[in-house]
Amino acid sequence: MAGMLTDIEIAQSVQPLNIEQIAKTLGLTRQDIDLYGNDKAKIHLSVYDRLKDKPDGKLVLVTAITPTPAGEGKTTNTIGLGDALSQLGKKVMLALREPSLGPVFGIKGGAAGGGWAQVIPMEDINLHFTGDMHAIGAANNLLAAMLDNHIHHGNQLGIDVRRITLKRCVDMNDRQLRHIINGLGGRVCGVPREDGYDITVASEIMAVLCLSKDLCDLKENLARIVVGYTYDGKPVTCGQLKAQGAMTALLRDALKPNLVQTLEHTPALVHGGPFANIAHGCNSIAATRLALKIADYVITEAGFGADLGAEKFIDIKCRKAGLKPGAAVIVATVRALKSHGGVSKDRLQTENLEALKKGIPNLLKHIENITKKFGIPAVVAINRFPDDTQAELDMLRRHCSELGVNVALSEVWEKGGKGGTALANEVLRLLDMPSNFKMLYTDDMPLFDKINTIAREIYGADGVDYLPPAKRELDRLTELGVGNLPVCIAKTQYSLSDNPSLNGRPTGFNITVKSVRLSAGAGFVVVLTGDIMTMPGLPKVPSAENIDVDMQGRITGLF
Numbered sequence: 001m002a003g004m005l006t007d008i009e010i011a012q013s014v015q016p017l018n019i020e021q022i023a024k025t026l027g028l029t030r031q032d033i034d035l036y037g038n039d040k041a042k043i044h045l046s047v048y049d050r051l052k053d054k055p056d057g058k059l060v061l062v063t064a065i066t067p068t069p070a071g072e073g074k075t076t077n078t079i080g081l082g083d084a085l086s087q088l089g090k091k092v093m094l095a096l097r098e099p100s101l102g103p104v105f106g107i108k109g110g111a112a113g114g115g116w117a118q119v120i121p122m123e124d125i126n127l128h129f130t131g132d133m134h135a136i137g138a139a140n141n142l143l144a145a146m147l148d149n150h151i152h153h154g155n156q157l158g159i160d161v162r163r164i165t166l167k168r169c170v171d172m173n174d175r176q177l178r179h180i181i182n183g184l185g186g187r188v189c190g191v192p193r194e195d196g197y198d199i200t201v202a203s204e205i206m207a208v209l210c211l212s213k214d215l216c217d218l219k220e221n222l223a224r225i226v227v228g229y230t231y232d233g234k235p236v237t238c239g240q241l242k243a244q245g246a247m248t249a250l251l252r253d254a255l256k257p258n259l260v261q262t263l264e265h266t267p268a269l270v271h272g273g274p275f276a277n278i279a280h281g282c283n284s285i286a287a288t289r290l291a292l293k294i295a296d297y298v299i300t301e302a303g304f305g306a307d308l309g310a311e312k313f314i315d316i317k318c319r320k321a322g323l324k325p326g327a328a329v330i331v332a333t334v335r336a337l338k339s340h341g342g343v344s345k346d347r348l349q350t351e352n353l354e355a356l357k358k359g360i361p362n363l364l365k366h367i368e369n370i371t372k373k374f375g376i377p378a379v380v381a382i383n384r385f386p387d388d389t390q391a392e393l394d395m396l397r398r399h400c401s402e403l404g405v406n407v408a409l410s411e412v413w414e415k416g417g418k419g420g421t422a423l424a425n426e427v428l429r430l431l432d433m434p435s436n437f438k439m440l441y442t443d444d445m446p447l448f449d450k451i452n453t454i455a456r457e458i459y460g461a462d463g464v465d466y467l468p469p470a471k472r473e474l475d476r477l478t479e480l481g482v483g484n485l486p487v488c489i490a491k492t493q494y495s496l497s498d499n500p501s502l503n504g505r506p507t508g509f510n511i512t513v514k515s516v517r518l519s520a521g522a523g524f525v526v527v528l529t530g531d532i533m534t535m536p537g538l539p540k541v542p543s544a545e546n547i548d549v550d551m552q553g554r555i556t557g558l559f
Contacts, residue, residue, distance in 0.1 A: 007114045007559040011122040014263045022261050026093075026294050033259065036130050039121050042256035043269075043290060045214055051293035057091075058431050059292060061325040062301040062381075063310040063370065065363050067493050068503075069345050070335040073114065073383040073413060077331045077420070078301040080117035080412020081381075081427065083264040084420030085297055088428075093295035094119070094268035097283045097303070098133065098258070099126045100201045100275070102173040102536055104558070105544035111273070114559070115413030117420075119260050119268045123555045132209075133171045133200055133273070135254040139222075139247040140169045140205040146243045147227050148183070152190050159236050161193040164228035165517055167534075171200035175537035202278045202534040207488075207522035209251060210272035210284040211320050218255055219248045225521035235480065238521070257287035264417050267295075276303025277493040278534045280312040280524070285321045297431075304493040306330065306366040307458050314374050315439050315454075316486050316524055324437050327430035328370045328378040329423065331410075332363050334388045334396065340504045349387040356392055360399050361505035365496060367403050369458055375436030379426045381410045443484045447474050450487045451527055455511040459496050465512045470527075473516040477525060480518075488524045490532045498530030 005013070016039045023033050023041060033041040062081065064074040078094065085092040096119065099111035104126050112122040119125060128134070144166055151159055170177065177197035183190035200206060204225055212218035223239030230236060238244050257271040269291050272284035281303030291298040302309030310328070317323065335348040340362045341355030363380065370378045380400050382393065397407045408426045411419030440457060441450045448466075455461040466474070477483065494500035497509045515528045528534075538544075546557040 007118060008122060008555065008557075010116060011112070011118050011120050011263070012554070014120060016120050016261055017265050019259060019261070022265065022267050023259060026267055034253070034256065039260065040124060040130060041259045042130060042253060043259050045256060045286060048286075048290050048293060054293050056292040057296045057298050059288075059323060059325045060297065060299045060327050060329065060427055060431070061310060061313060061376070062299060062329045062331065063306040063366070064304070064331040065336060065366050066305040066307070066340065066496060068336040068339040070333060070339045070348055072331050072333055072336050074301055074331045075111055076114045076117045076413050077329065077381050077383055077410050077423070078299055079113040079119060079262050079268070080410060080417060080420040081329065081423055082266045082268070082299045083117065083262055083412070083417030084424035085299070085427070086264065086266045087417045087421070088424055090297050091295050092266060092297040092299065093291040094262070094266065095283050095288045095291045095298055095300040096268060096270045097301070098129060098270055098273035100133065100199065100273055101127070101171045102199050102201070105538070105547070106173045106536065106542055107539040116263060116416035117412040118263050119270060120263060121260070123558055125260065125270055126558060129270075130258050132254040132258070132271070135250050136203065136205050136209060137169050137171055137200045139250040140200070140203045142247060142250065143225070143227065143238055143241070143243045144168045146241050148190055150241055157236055157240060158230040158232070159228050160231045161191060164193065164195075166225070166227040167196045167198045167203070169198045169200045169203040169205075173199065173536040173538045175535065178533065178535045196535070198534040199536060201273050201275050204519045204522050205247075206272070206274050207279055207519060207524075209255060210274055210280070210282065211317070211522055212255065213285055213289065213321070215248060215252065215255060218251060219244050221521045221523070222247050223521075226518050235518075235520070255286060257284065257290055276309035276312060278490045278532060280316045280488050280522075281309040282313045282317045285317065288323065289321060305496075306369050307496055308491065308493055310370065310374075311440070311454065311458050312488060315441065316488060319439060319486055320523060324435070325376055326435055327427050328376045329381050329427065330363070330366050330370060330378055331381045331383055333383045333385065334392050335385060337363060337396075342503070351389045351392060353391060353395060356395055359504055360396065362496070362503070364399060364403060365460060365505045367400065367405050371403065371405065373440060373457055375438045377430040377433045377435060378405055379423065379430060380405055380407045381423050382407055383413065384409045384411050447478060447483050447487060447525060451489065451513065454487065454489055459511060460505065460507060461497065461509055461511045463510050465510050467512065467514050470513045470516045477516070477518055482518060482520065482525065486524045488519070488526050490526060490528045490534070492530055492532060498532075
């Protein structure tokens with residue numbers, strides 16, 4: 001049936017429960033939530049304070065192999081696993097990220113799952129949802145406006161307009177805004193200077209929201225944001241511009257986690273949406289901490305492959321929030337692994353054991369990262385397609401078993417929670433095993449060593465090449481006393497290297513660091529590698545061309 005219907009048609013065929021009913025199953029009252037219609041709500045942060053002495057549930061991280069055009073289905077399997085555990089009688093919650101409008105109208109698609117493993121209302125979640133993205137963009141651009149206003153009215157702080165690091169943002173793929181000149185038109189229009197836009201999900205405000213525990217923490221983190229430097233090289237902060245109070249007012253409701261449900265009515269918190277290739281790629285601390293107090297099992301996902309989302313989930317989010325995942329799921333498909341083995345997209349349906357064997361090392365590297373580098377028990381979830389052959393599946397099992405990891409076939413796209421029973425049982429088994437969870441590096445390790453460690457241990461690089469501006473900035477940040485911060489490496493999602501054309505498990509390469517910037521409010525240092533950009537562009541044929549709405553207001557073409 002899933003093959004006959006699009007994702008949006010499947011989602012529209014299911015009648016959601018009233019969100020108050022979902023809240024009630026979690027022990028929440030009407031006073032604990034703010035309703036956004038009948039199928040969405042925000043949960044008050046006071047609920048966490050009420051439950052703070054309750055033991056945490058068990059946390060499961062879902063990650064994946066390096067993405068390919070063939071698709072992997074990480075969010076779909078996250079949702080399906082939650083539904084499967086719910087069918088087994090477990091009290092479970094999902095903790096997911098919000099989609100960005102950029103990919104929705106671009107090429108990647110939304111982030112509400114697929115087939116019979118989706119969160120609903122998928123149209124709302126993939127579009128404006130509860131307005132969090134707009135609030136983040138407004139807060140970011142308020143800070144930018146106050147910065148330029150300060151310069152216009154005399155620049156008492158002595159801000160060097162050539163060294164402003166804050167960019168404006170918009171939640172859309174718009175390459176025209178990557179590099180701009182603003183302030184033209186004479187004195188009344190401000191001071192002319194070079195500027196640019198990031199996509200909202202790459203803005204530091206997004207990271208700050210996702211890494212803040214409560215309103216007080218949020219305001220303090222916002223105040224620490226460095227917007228630029230003075231003529232004598234001193235950092236200028238949001239706090240010096242006195243913008244943090246107004247920004248917190250804009251973000252007050254956005255900080256509250258969003259409650260929705262799956263097609264099978266499993267509760268889900270969908271909150272925060274930083275990309276994992278250009279940001280830290282995890283949902284909010286507020287949502288994850290709350291879910292761990294409410295449920296016995298919490299399933300969360302981190303963006304793209306384990307080299308990006310999972311590494312940042314562990315080294316940034318877990319470090320910040322004190323989280324310890326008890327098990328991990330690594331999602332893969334036979335198709336995607338054959339793609340890593342060099343097969344073109346139009347030939348992935350044909351059995352090809354030679355190509356699969358060439359592609360499997362990519363999966364094995366991600367297994368190694370999760371189980372060896374981070375010490376988390378893991379299972380490989382094979383998102384099964386009808387054309388997967390038994391010989392291909394047997395080959396996958398053999399290679400994974402050599403690393404002591406089991407394979408569970410997942411059919412949640414076609415069957416919903418029922419298709420994830422084997423995966424759910426394996427996850428429950430892993431959660432009863434001892435975990436040797438650890439982070440990759442310590443706080444006191446120098447910034448250069450942190451970057452080198454990630455490149456060598458997680459990507460498999462031989463080393464790191466630093467362009468002179470990046471090296472100077474790392475030296476300066478060390479002198480400023482922020483060398484104890486974790487690093488957030490911005491890198492292509494399409495390869496373990498920083499070259500998107502290198503598939504599989506490349507060797508003999510170096511990572512090139514081209515620039516570095518401080519995200520003092522979020523509490524990490526952003527390291528940009530290769531040709532990565534913080535404002536994506538639209539493809540030749542954007543998904544927006546296929547999206548429409550009929551005269552009854554019913555949206556079509558949204559996946």
